[in-house]
Amino acid sequence: MRKEQPSMAAIPRHQSARDRQIRRLAESSFRASETSLFNKLEAFPRFATKRSLARFLARYEIYRELLPVGGSIVECGVFNGAGLFAWAQFANILEPSNHTRKIIGFDTFAGFPSLAEQDEEPLREFAPGDMRGDTVEALKASVAKYDAERHLSHIPNVELVPGDFLRTGEAFLRKHPHLLVAMLYLDFDLYEPTRKALELFLPRMPKGAIVCFDELNCAAFPGETQAMLELLPVRELELRRFPFDPWITYAKL
Numbered sequence: 115m116r117k118e119q120p121s122m123a124a125i126p127r128h129q130s131a132r133d134r135q136i137r138r139l140a141e142s143s144f145r146a147s148e149t150s151l152f153n154k155l156e157a158f159p160r161f162a163t164k165r166s167l168a169r170f171l172a173r174y175e176i177y178r179e180l181l182p183v184g185g186s187i188v189e190c191g192v193f194n195g196a197g198l199f200a201w202a203q204f205a206n207i208l209e210p211s212n213h214t215r216k217i218i219g220f221d222t223f224a225g226f227p228s229l230a231e232q233d234e235e236p237l238r239e240f241a242p243g244d245m246r247g248d249t250v251e252a253l254k255a256s257v258a259k260y261d262a263e264r265h266l267s268h269i270p271n272v273e274l275v276p277g278d279f280l281r282t283g284e285a286f287l288r289k290h291p292h293l294l295v296a297m298l299y300l301d302f303d304l305y306e307p308t309r310k311a312l313e314l315f316l317p318r319m320p321k322g323a324i325v326c327f328d329e330l331n332c333a334a335f336p337g338e339t340q341a342m343l344e345l346l347p348v349r350e351l352e353l354r355r356f357p358f359d360p361w362i363t364y365a366k367l
Contacts (some may be wrong), residue, residue: 216272
């Protein structure tokens with residue numbers, strides 16, 4: 115079994131004693147419930163934290179804004195799949211016949227590949243291999259479950275791309291020269307892959323497309339903001355956020 119990696123919410127300096135208590139209560143209440151595992155999943159608001167539900171709602175609001183925009187959804191940094199499968203579920207619910215809207219997830223599935231000088235922060239609390247989520251095989255099993263519920267299940271619309279994005283990004287575009295991007299969700303956390311993603315995908319994003327950042331203006335991951343400042347005209351952007359989620363920042367192009 116792989117060692118569990120923390121999310122941003124579980125990093126010690128981002129947690130209070132109350133946060134740790136909430137996590138323990140969430141896990142213990144899930145284990146204590148005597149109903150079936152399927153029934154627990156169906157009752158997910160009972161067990162999920164306010165934070166995870168708030169992020170789900172934020173993603174829903176963003177998806178509603180991109181509905182009129184042509185193109186696919188590219189998520190850079192999959193981790194355990196909360197974002198990728200939120201987009202996929204919204205696609206299946208809100209536009210089940212839009213078979214050209216693909217949801218593409220890039221990740222090493224092995225944690226951070228490396229850190230650049232621009233990623234250095236005073237506490238130096240991250241290293242290569244950190245922030246590793248679930249395996250690509252486990253996530254593909256979840257894609258199979260998702261496809262079973264889809265209207266056009268014979269046309270795949272979720273693709274996982276494993277490996278270092280500095281190598282896989284350009285290779286993916288060579289195989290998919292038709293790609294347009296309606297939304298780019300940047301959650302690599304690090305400078306080099308974030309900058310590379312902006313370089314590759316911004317020219318493929320039409321007017322009205324949405325670019326999202328998961329750790330913008332975050333002291334723990336300065337490289338993400340640095341990449342944005344180098345590739346986007348920040349003075350011309352209306353950077354938006356939600357009052358109920360402190361992390362997600364997005365802009366319409």
